[in-house]
Amino acid sequence: MSEIPDVADNNRDAGVVEEVCGYLMEDPPRSYFLFAGAGSGKTRTLVEVLRRMTGVVEHEKGRRLAGYLRMYGRSIRVVTYTKNAVAVIRGRLGDNDLVCVSTIHAFCWELISGFNDDIRTALIALKEAQLEKETAEALAKPRGITAAKQRDLDEIKQDIEGFRRTDVFIYHPDRETYGPGALAHKHVLDVTAWLLKNRPTLQTILKDRHPVVLIDESQDTMKGMLDALMGLAEPRGSGLTLGLLGDHRQRIYTDGHSDLPSLVPPSWATPELQMNHRSQLRIVTLINSIWGAELAGRTQPANGVEQHSRTEKTGGVVRLYVGDTSLSPENKVLGERWCADQMREVSGSAAWSQGEYQLLALEHKLVATRGSFLDAFGAMALLDPNAAAPTGSGENKGPAAVQVLLNELAQLEACVGADGAVDEFKVTEVFRRYGRLDDMPESTAERAIRVDEMLLAIGVFAAACANPISTVGEVLEPVLRAKLFEVDHRLSAAYADKTPPPPVPGRGEEESRQDRMRRGWCALFDSPWNQLQRYRTYLAGHSILATHQVVKGSEFHHVMVVMDDKLAGGNQISYDKIFGGTELSKTDIDNVGKGKETTIDRTLRLLYVTCSRAQDSLALVLWSSDPAAALARIKDNGWFADGEFEAIP
DSSP, rough: OOOOOOOOOTTTTTTTTHHHHHHHHHOOOOOOOEETTTOHHHHHHHHHHHHHHSSOOOOHHHHHHHHHHHHHTEEEEESSEEEEEEEEHHHHHOHHHHHHEEEOOOOOOOHHTHHHHHHHHHHHHHHHHHHHHHHHHHSSSSTSSOHHHHHHHHHHHHHHHHHHHHOOOOOOSSSSOOTBOOOHHHHHHHHHHHHHHHOOHHHHHHHHOEEEETTTTTSSSOOOHHHHHHHHHHHHHSSOEEEEEGGGOOOOOOOOOOOOOGOTTTTTTTOOOEEOOSSSHHHHHHHHHHHOOOOOOSSSSOOOOOOOTTOOOOOOOEEEEEETTTHHHHHHHHHHHHHHHHHHHHHHOOOTTTOOEEEEEHHHHHHHTTTTTTTHHHHHHHHOOSSSSSSSTTTOSOOOOGGHTTTTTHHHHTTOOOTTTTOOHHHHHHHHHHHHHHTTTTSHHHHHHHHHHHHHHHHHHHHHHHHHOOOOOHHHHHHHTOOSOOOOOOHHHHHHHOOOOOOOOOTTOOOOHHHHHHHHHHHHHHHTTTTHHHHHHHHOOSEEEEETTTTTTTTTTEEEEEEEEGSSSSSSSSSHHHHHHOOOOHHHHHHHHHHHHHHHHHHHHHHHHHTEEEEEEEEEEESSSSHHHHHHHHHHHSSSTTSEEEEEE
C-alpha cells in the first residue's frame, strides 16, 4: 500500500487538481495516471482540471493554454466509458468549446470515419493475423485442425473476402448498424488501434485535433487502443499528452490490462486520490481489507491507495450470510428475504423491509434464472456471447441479427390490449416509424389485398402474443410470412432451416461457430415468447437484480450482493473459493505457477466493485457448496468481526 500522510480530515485530496493542472501545463506537458478509487470524486476532479485548463476558472497557465487551443482550432478530448458519464461530465462542465467529451466508440469512429480504404486494409490485416494465430494453435494440438476448427477458419477466410468486396463502411456509436459494410462496436476499436499504430497520417490527425487526451475508466479500456495511445504519447513532447484516470481494482472486463499501474512509464506522473466520499467507515474498512487480502491463488499485486472515509461517516453496517447452494431457486429467494429482515434489524433502516435496496448479482446467468428468462438469455448468449448481456457502457442491445424481435415486434406487441384487441391506429404508427408503409402498392385493388394480408397477420400475431405458452417461433411466423417488417437475413434463413440443432459438445470437444449459432437459433425459436419482454428489461438495465457491469460507477444507500457459483455459467469466477467453501482447482494452481490471472484475482476484483457501491449498509449473501467450511474460513480471515456473519437457517 502507498504511504498515507497524517491528515485526519476530509481535505487529503485538496491539492490534486492543481497537481494535475501542473503536469498538463508544463513545457512540454507531462502524461499521468491518476489513481482514483471508488467514491473518490474522480469526475469532480476531472471537471475542475478542465475548467482551469480552458480558462473557465481563473488560472494563469490555463488561460494561456485556452488561447493556444483556440488559435489552432484544437480541443482537449475526454474519453469516458458510458453515455451516462458523458452526460454527467458535459452537465457539470457546461458549454465549453475547448473540450470534446465522448465514449471511446464515438471517439474512434470520429477518427476513422470516411477512411474506407484504410478501414478495409486494417480489417483484412486483423483477420489475417487471427487466421494465422488460430491455424498455428490448432496445428500445435495433438488432434490438429478438426472439422469444427476448419469451419471456423473457413469463416474467417470468408470474412476477409467480404471485406475485400466492401467499398463503404458504416457505423453509428449510439445504435446497431445494419446492412453491407456495417461495423460492430469491437471492429471500430480494433481498426482504430491498428491504424494509429500503422498509419502516420492518422497519428498526425489525432495530435492536430486533440493534443491532450484524457481517458476515464482506463482500466477497462481495450488493451490495443490504450497501447496505441500510450505509444503515441512517448516520448514526452511527442505532440500528444495522455491523462489516464481509473482504478485497476475495479476492472471488470477482460479487454483491459490486468495490472495497468505496472505499465505506466517511469517518466509519467502518478497522482492519487485517497478519499472515499461515498461510503461509511465500516464499508471503507471492508473494501480495504478485501483488496489487501493475502489469499492462496492470488497473483495480482495488492497495490493501490488505501482509502479513507469522510470524518463524519463513522458508521456503516456490514453483514455476511452463508447458505447452502443446493437449495432451490425459490428457497434461495426466501433466504435472501430473511437476510433483508436481518439487515433491517441490525441497521435500523426500514429500506430493507420495503425493498428499497439494490440487489446485485455477479453472474448474468443468476439474473436470468431469478428473472425467469433463462431460455431466452441462453439462446442469445449462443448467438452472440459479446452482445447478449448488458454493459455499463450501454453499447450492448442484444445480438444484431435479432433486433427485430427486441424492437419492432416489442412495439407491435404494445399495440395489443389485455383482451387481445388490436389498436390499429397504434399499429399504423409503428409501421410508419419503420417505413413499412412507404412501399405499399399504388393500385387500389392491390393495396386492399396487401392491407388485408397485413391485418390477418397482425391478428395471428396478437393471438400468439396473448397465449402464455407461445414460443418465439410461433409469434414470429405470421410476421415473416406476411413480411410485416424488414428482417435480418440471418434470422429469416435460420427460421427457414428446419434441421435439428447440433448436439451440445462434450467436455474438451471443439464446436464450430456455425454449430454454436445453430443451437442458439433453435433454442431461441423454442423459447417462451413472454421471456423476451423480461430479457429486454434486463438489457436496458432495469431488472430488479442487476449485475456489476450495469451498476459500474453507481452508488446506493443499501446493497445486497448475491454470490452463487452454481449459476456462474463457467469457471471464471468463484466466490466459494474466496470464502473457503471450495478448494483451488488444478488450473488455479497452474496459473499461479505461471503468474497468470486466476479465478481468485477475477473474483476479488468483482467483490471489491460490488461492495464499494454501498453507502450505508451492505449485505453479502454467499450460497456455498460447503457452508460450514466457508463459515470457518470467514471467522479466520479477519474481514468480519464476531456477530457480522452467520448461517442462513
